Amino acid sequence: MSMSSRPVRQRRAGASGLACALFAVASTLVALALAVPTAAQTPPSAADPIPADDDVALTIQGRIVDESGRAIPYADVAPAGSPRSVRADADGRFRLAGLEAGVVTIIVSAHGYGAVEVEIEAGAEAPPLAITLALDPVALDAITVTGTMKAASVSASPVKVNVVPQSVLQRNATNNLVEAISYVNGLYQQVDCGVCYTNNLRINGMEGPYTAVLIDGMPIMSSLASVYGLNGINPALIQQVEIIKGPSSTLYGSEAMAGVINVITKDPRFTPRLALDASGTSDAEGNVDFAFSTEPGDVSGFISGNVAYNSRFVDDNGDGFTDFPLNRRGVVFAKMDWSPEGRRRTSLTTRYLHEDRFGGVEAWTAADRGSSNVYGESIRTNRLEVLGAYLPSWSADIRFEGSYAWHDQDSWYGDSSYDASQHIAFANALWGRMVGRQDLLIGATARYQTYDDNTPATVRADRRFIPGILAQNEVRLADGALTALGGLRADHHDKHGVIASPRIALKWDATGHTAIRLNAGTGFRVVNLFTEDHAALTGARDVVIASELAPERSWSVTLNLNRIVEFGPSPMMIDLDLFHTRFSNRIRPDYDVDPNLIVFDNLSGHAVSRGISLAFNQNVNFDRLLYSAGVTLQDVYLMDAEGAREEDFFAPRVRGVFSASYNMRSLPLTVDYTGSVTGPMRLPSYDEPFARPDRSPVYSVHNTQATWRLEDGAALYLSVKNLFNFTQPSPLIDPANPFGDAFDTAYVYGPMRGRHVMLGFRYGASR
Missing domain, CATH: 2.60.40.1120 (Carboxypeptidase-like, regulatory domain)
Structure with missing residues (x-):
C-alpha cells in the first residue's frame, strides 16, 4: 500500500464533538461561578471543628x-x-x-x-x-498514588516512583510537558519529524507509545493525542508528575509496557486566588498562563487559561524550512471539588485545547494548505477532556472515576491529507481496604474508543469496547521489612479474547538506609500505525504493510537499589536500576530494504530493551545547594528468527542528565543549571547523493536560569536555553524538492533550535 499519493476518504466533521466540548466547558464554568461564596455563605476554615453525632x-x-x-x-x-x-x-x-x-x-x-x-x-x-x-535534606519523600493506586510515601511504596514536583519543573522554565521532564534520568525526547516537530518520550529505550500517559490517574491520552497532545499540557497546571519506569499493566491497562507518566494537576482547594506566569523569548515566542480560584468551602475550584504563540520564521540551518514549528495554542482548564462538610469528595475537571501548528517554507500561506505548489505541514488540533471522581459518603473504601476525551486532527502534510478523530470513554470502580496485614484493591474498568481517519487503510471507523477487572494485594512481612505485592488484570478484546496481565513487586528494607525493589509484569498492545509512526504520513517514501499486523506482547523486569549515604546534615540519595524488556511480535519500520519505502511488519524473532541506570542527588545545607546527576546505558536491539542482531533506530546507547540549584542567602536569588549529554544512536540510511552518516555524534545541551524572588509570591526569571548553541545539521533529505521522491523528514537526532533567551514573570497571590 502506497501513501505517497493517497485517495482521500471523506470523514464526517466533528461538529458534534465540538458541541460537546463547548457544552462541557460551559457547564464547568457555570458550576465554578455558582461555587463562589457570598457574604452570607462564609466557608468554614480547615480548622473548624465538626460536631460529632450519629x-x-x-x-x-x-x-x-x-x-x-x-x-x-x-x-x-x-x-x-x-x-x-x-x-x-x-x-x-x-x-x-x-x-x-x-x-x-x-x-x-x-x-x-x-x-x-x-x-x-x-x-x-x-x-x-x-x-x-x-x-x-534529601527532600524526596512525597506522597504518591501512581505506584499502587493508593496513597503511600515514596520511600514506603513497593514500586519505585520518581516524583517531580512543580518546584523542580520551574527550574528550567518551559511551556510544554515533554521538555519539562525530558531531563529526568531514563527519559529521552525523540523528535519524529524535522518539519512539524512531533515528538514522544522514550522510557528506558522504549518509544513513547509503550508508555501510558495519565491525567490525574485517567488514561485519556490516546494514540492520536500523543502525536502532538503532550506539548499542549502546560507545566503551570501541574502539581507534580509521577513517573514509573517499568511494567504497570495490571493497574493502568495492558499497554503500559515501558511505564507510566501520571500528571497530577493542581488541587483547587489550595491554589492561589490569582496566578500569572508570562514569558517571552528572543525568538519572539510568547506564553501567558493565568488562573483564578474561588474561596475554599464546600465547593472550591479554579479556572485557568493558557495562550502560547510563535510567529517568527527561523531558518538558521539554511535548508529553507522552519527550524522549529510556528504555532498558536489556546487552552482553557477548569477544576472543581465538592466536599460537603468534609464527608465526601467529588471532583470535575475539564480541559479544552486548540492548536494551529505549521512547519515548512517561508513562502507558504494558508491559501497553500493542501496544494502541491508550496510545501507546508499544517496541523489543526481540537481536543476536549472531561474527568470526574466520586467518593461516596456511605463507604470510605469505594471510589468511582470516569473520563471522556475527544481529539480531532485536521492536517495536511504537503499535498497529503490526514483528517482523524478519536473518542475515548473510560470508567473505573475501585474498592480498597486494609484487612489485617493485607492491603486489598479490587476494581472493574470499561473503555470504549472509536477512531476514524481518511486514509485508505481505514475503510470504516474502528470501534473497540474493552472491559476489564483487576485485583491487587499488598502485604507487609518480617515486621515490615519486606513488602510483597501481587496483581492480576484481565481485559477482553473483541478480536483477541481475554488478555491477562500479571504483576509482582517486592520491596526489602535491608537496612534503615537501603531498600531493594523488584518489579515484573507483562504487556499487550494493539498498534494504530498511522497515529504512532509519523514517517507513515510525511516524506516521499511509500508505506508498505507486509502482512496483517499482530498485537505486540512483552514481559519486563526492573530491579532498583536505593541507598542513602550519610554526609553529616546533607545525606546523598543513590539509585541503581537494572531493566530488561523482551518483545514478541514487535512491529517495526524497515528503512533499509529500499530507500523509497518504509516496510512495516511483525518481527519474526524478538526485540530487547535492556540496560542499567545510576542516579544520585543531594541537598546541601537545607536547600542552599541542590544537585543531581544520572546516567543510563541501554542496549535496544532486534533479533530475527535466524539469530541476526540489529540495533534499533534512534535509541542512544548512553545518556546522562545533570542539574544544580543554588539559593543565595545574601540576595533573593536562585541560580539553576540543567543539562544533558547524549551518546551515539543509529540513524536511517540514504542513497547518494543524499547519503548521511548512519550514526549520530555525541552532543550536549545546557540551560541556565536565574530567578529573582520579589514580595507577595512574585518572581522574575531569566533563562538561556541551549547555552552553547549546539544544533544538528538540517534533518531534511532533499529539502529543495519537498514533493520529490527523495524527500524525507526523519533524520532527527539532536536539537534544531539554537541558543535563545527567555524572560518571564511569575506571580501567585496566596489565599
Missing part, C-alpha cells in the same frame, strides 16, 4: 509543625492505603473526615520534610493532633 462521619483534626513549632503549610495528609488525601491550610491545620471508628494510620508529608506515619484512634471525642515533621 449522622456525621468521624473526623480527625490537627496541626502540622516543624521541630521548632512553626506551621508547615500545605502538607499532604492521607489515610494509608486509600486513594483519598487532604492538604493542610496555610497555618498547617487539616481536617480528615469520613473515617470509621477504630485505629487509623495516616501518612503526612511535605516537600523538604520526611514523611511520617501516625497511628491514631479515630473517635467522636478524639482531640486535635499535633504532628511534627523533621527536615529531610
Whole structure:
C-alpha cells in the first residue's frame, strides 16, 4: 500500500464533538461561578471543628509543625492505603473526615520534610493532633498514588516512583510537558519529524507509545493525542508528575509496557486566588498562563487559561524550512471539588485545547494548505477532556472515576491529507481496604474508543469496547521489612479474547538506609500505525504493510537499589536500576530494504530493551545547594528468527542528565543549571547523493536560569536555553524538492533550535 499519493476518504466533521466540548466547558464554568461564596455563605476554615453525632462521619483534626513549632503549610495528609488525601491550610491545620471508628494510620508529608506515619484512634471525642515533621535534606519523600493506586510515601511504596514536583519543573522554565521532564534520568525526547516537530518520550529505550500517559490517574491520552497532545499540557497546571519506569499493566491497562507518566494537576482547594506566569523569548515566542480560584468551602475550584504563540520564521540551518514549528495554542482548564462538610469528595475537571501548528517554507500561506505548489505541514488540533471522581459518603473504601476525551486532527502534510478523530470513554470502580496485614484493591474498568481517519487503510471507523477487572494485594512481612505485592488484570478484546496481565513487586528494607525493589509484569498492545509512526504520513517514501499486523506482547523486569549515604546534615540519595524488556511480535519500520519505502511488519524473532541506570542527588545545607546527576546505558536491539542482531533506530546507547540549584542567602536569588549529554544512536540510511552518516555524534545541551524572588509570591526569571548553541545539521533529505521522491523528514537526532533567551514573570497571590 502506497501513501505517497493517497485517495482521500471523506470523514464526517466533528461538529458534534465540538458541541460537546463547548457544552462541557460551559457547564464547568457555570458550576465554578455558582461555587463562589457570598457574604452570607462564609466557608468554614480547615480548622473548624465538626460536631460529632450519629449522622456525621468521624473526623480527625490537627496541626502540622516543624521541630521548632512553626506551621508547615500545605502538607499532604492521607489515610494509608486509600486513594483519598487532604492538604493542610496555610497555618498547617487539616481536617480528615469520613473515617470509621477504630485505629487509623495516616501518612503526612511535605516537600523538604520526611514523611511520617501516625497511628491514631479515630473517635467522636478524639482531640486535635499535633504532628511534627523533621527536615529531610534529601527532600524526596512525597506522597504518591501512581505506584499502587493508593496513597503511600515514596520511600514506603513497593514500586519505585520518581516524583517531580512543580518546584523542580520551574527550574528550567518551559511551556510544554515533554521538555519539562525530558531531563529526568531514563527519559529521552525523540523528535519524529524535522518539519512539524512531533515528538514522544522514550522510557528506558522504549518509544513513547509503550508508555501510558495519565491525567490525574485517567488514561485519556490516546494514540492520536500523543502525536502532538503532550506539548499542549502546560507545566503551570501541574502539581507534580509521577513517573514509573517499568511494567504497570495490571493497574493502568495492558499497554503500559515501558511505564507510566501520571500528571497530577493542581488541587483547587489550595491554589492561589490569582496566578500569572508570562514569558517571552528572543525568538519572539510568547506564553501567558493565568488562573483564578474561588474561596475554599464546600465547593472550591479554579479556572485557568493558557495562550502560547510563535510567529517568527527561523531558518538558521539554511535548508529553507522552519527550524522549529510556528504555532498558536489556546487552552482553557477548569477544576472543581465538592466536599460537603468534609464527608465526601467529588471532583470535575475539564480541559479544552486548540492548536494551529505549521512547519515548512517561508513562502507558504494558508491559501497553500493542501496544494502541491508550496510545501507546508499544517496541523489543526481540537481536543476536549472531561474527568470526574466520586467518593461516596456511605463507604470510605469505594471510589468511582470516569473520563471522556475527544481529539480531532485536521492536517495536511504537503499535498497529503490526514483528517482523524478519536473518542475515548473510560470508567473505573475501585474498592480498597486494609484487612489485617493485607492491603486489598479490587476494581472493574470499561473503555470504549472509536477512531476514524481518511486514509485508505481505514475503510470504516474502528470501534473497540474493552472491559476489564483487576485485583491487587499488598502485604507487609518480617515486621515490615519486606513488602510483597501481587496483581492480576484481565481485559477482553473483541478480536483477541481475554488478555491477562500479571504483576509482582517486592520491596526489602535491608537496612534503615537501603531498600531493594523488584518489579515484573507483562504487556499487550494493539498498534494504530498511522497515529504512532509519523514517517507513515510525511516524506516521499511509500508505506508498505507486509502482512496483517499482530498485537505486540512483552514481559519486563526492573530491579532498583536505593541507598542513602550519610554526609553529616546533607545525606546523598543513590539509585541503581537494572531493566530488561523482551518483545514478541514487535512491529517495526524497515528503512533499509529500499530507500523509497518504509516496510512495516511483525518481527519474526524478538526485540530487547535492556540496560542499567545510576542516579544520585543531594541537598546541601537545607536547600542552599541542590544537585543531581544520572546516567543510563541501554542496549535496544532486534533479533530475527535466524539469530541476526540489529540495533534499533534512534535509541542512544548512553545518556546522562545533570542539574544544580543554588539559593543565595545574601540576595533573593536562585541560580539553576540543567543539562544533558547524549551518546551515539543509529540513524536511517540514504542513497547518494543524499547519503548521511548512519550514526549520530555525541552532543550536549545546557540551560541556565536565574530567578529573582520579589514580595507577595512574585518572581522574575531569566533563562538561556541551549547555552552553547549546539544544533544538528538540517534533518531534511532533499529539502529543495519537498514533493520529490527523495524527500524525507526523519533524520532527527539532536536539537534544531539554537541558543535563545527567555524572560518571564511569575506571580501567585496566596489565599
